[in-house]
Amino acid sequence: MIEDEELQRDLATLAVAPVGELQATGDGWLPFRLVDPAGVPVEAVSVFFHDLQAAGRSEATLRSYGMDLLRWFRFLWAIGVGWERAGRVEARDFCRWMQVAGKPARAHWRHPEVRPAPAATVVPYAPSVRAHAETVLRGFYDFHLDAGSGPLMNPFPLDRARRGRRAHAHHNPMEPYRDERTGRYRPTVPSRVPRAVPxxxxxxxxxxxxxxxxxxxxxxxxxxxxxxxxxxxxxxxxxxxxxxxxxxxxxxxxxxxxxxxxxxxxxxxxxxxxxxxxxxxxxxxxxxxxxxxxxxxxxxxxxxxxxxxxxxxxxxxxxxxxxxxxxxxxxxxxxxxxxxxxxxxxxxxxxxxxxxxxxTPRQEAVVRRVLAHHAQQTAKAAERVIPSPAPGYRPETLRVLFGGAP
The missing domain is CATH 1.10.443.10 (Intergrase catalytic core)
Incomplete structure (x- = not known):
């Protein structure tokens, strides 16, 4: 049963403060650590980083995962819920907040003199960013679920259609395999054609x-x-x-x-x-x-x-x-x-x-070939000779039918 405070949570007025920080330590045993607003390291994240490091993940991967975890912890700190007490409702609201609220407006680190964009023009997080965050957080809670140090259920579950059946149960052998371990709150990431430089x-x-x-x-x-x-x-x-x-x-x-x-x-x-x-x-x-x-x-x-x-x-x-x-x-x-x-x-x-x-053909190549096709069709139309009408037709009648001189 959903509690009253969960029904009354207003995400439109929620202010997620940029508190806490992902710090680079310079220590090879723990290259990055997540600290709370009081400057205290979040031990749950540090232990997760240890597990990632043992699996051979690079420091760049630890930093990428840490930024997603920092965003999640800032959301939890704003709503006053501990990470170990977060449930499906918090995960759902976090995914909705990323989709609607968008990135916080702040000056660029290279150009601090430039004013940030107003709140009305803030762009929501891209689907790829939201999909990456969902994957990281699901892995974070899977790790603590196995270790027995987190909630009893993963706040970021798999899709309902995936549970209770065998993976690829109705797979067509003529089609490539797709990853069916899709999270319930994972957005659809549109496939983009890579941009090449002409x-x-x-x-x-x-x-x-x-x-x-x-x-x-x-x-x-x-x-x-x-x-x-x-x-x-x-x-x-x-x-x-x-x-x-x-x-x-x-x-x-x-x-x-x-x-x-x-x-x-x-x-x-x-x-x-x-x-x-x-x-x-x-x-x-x-x-x-x-x-x-x-x-x-x-x-x-x-x-x-x-x-x-x-x-x-x-x-x-x-x-x-x-x-x-x-x-x-x-x-x-x-x-x-x-x-x-x-x-x-x-x-x-x-x-x-x-x-x-x-x-996949490059866009500029496709445009160039299609424009050449149109130009060729125009040239062929200009060269086309209109045959003279057969004798016996009245010119004024042809003018009414076809317009202009017959």
Whole structure:
């Protein structure tokens, strides 16, 4: 039976304060910890992080999970419910709050002088963000349910249609398998076609890059299809110009993999290395990418992202750094001499179905071909000769029927 306070909870007037924090500790045993408004670490989250770390999850995964847990705990602190007493109603209200209330308005960390958008224009959380949060919180409570340290029922249950029957009980063998372990409050995430950067737009962005290092970075991104963090993990000993290979650490598996790159990428890399000869430490295990301003330090993800943002803004484009990976994938997938399994290996996809999204035609290519089709049809219509009417028809009658001169 639903209690009175649950029926009277008004989410429209609920104010979720940005209290608490996900702190980076710098400790390898616990890279991140969640603290409450009083600065006290939330032990339930720390134990969950220990379990994730034991399962081989990276620090980036711990941070991503921690941000979703911080959002959930802030909601619980706002409604005055402890995490161990949260039930289905709290989970339902939290998913509704994310869908309707939207992101809190605050200044961007890079541009604090810019005022945040008013509350009326705040955009709700994207379906992908809400789906990720639902998955993280369901895993969090599953862990404490198994450990006996949480509620007796998971506040984020599976879908009603999934319970009480065998998975894939009525699966059509002619269709691919789908994950039927869908949460009840998990939103439907629309499938999006990855955005690639057109060739002319990419050339304009590349021309705006100010240094050899930046040109080498972008050339490797566009030819290897590596993720931004993966390419930055390359070391000086991982570059083999003779074989045109560069070794990177894969994001998920943390396995070192050699990726083939274009000749231009190694040319720009050599120019960058010659420019910094004697300025950066030398060694096979030393980072390959360094900052260009003193003090010289290894280049990190945020700096690389900002480098590309400046070039994109100068070119008047809206491309992102991750779009270079999509562009490289499209270029490789469109090559008839390159098998799709090779593209899968280079991109590091676990499933071939993930790589198959790049077989979908690019929007700009479709628009270009359809416009060419319309132009061709117009040219054919202009060349079409209208036959003269057969003798014996009265011109004024034809004029009434067809309009204009017969």
């Amino acid at each position: 060739d002319a737009e990419f050339n304009e962005i590349f021309a705006r890059l100010p240094s050899h290092r930046d040109r080498a970075l972008v050339a490797f991104y566009i030819s290897t299809g590596a993720r931004a963090s993966e390419l930055l993990s390359a070391t000086q000993g991982g570059v083999d110009p003779g074989r045109q290979l560069i070794a990177v650490v894969r994001k998920g598996s943390r396995v070192v993999q050699e990726l083939p790159a274009s000749t231009d990428a190694f040319v720009w890399l050599r120019l960058y290395q010659a420019q910094f000869e004697g300025l950066v430490p030398r060694g096979r295990r030393q980072p390959l990418w360094w900052t260009v301003r003193a003090p010289l330090t290894p280049l990190n993800y945020h700096a690389a992202h900002r480098i590309f943002e400046r070039a994109v803004a100068a070119a008047g484009s809206a491309a992102t750094l991750h779009a270079l990976r999509h562009t490289a994938a499209y270029r490789m997938a469109e090559d008839p001499h390159l098998p799709l399994t090779d593209v899968q290996f280079v991109l590091g996809h676990a499933l071939l179905t993930t790589t198959q999204i790049y077989v």
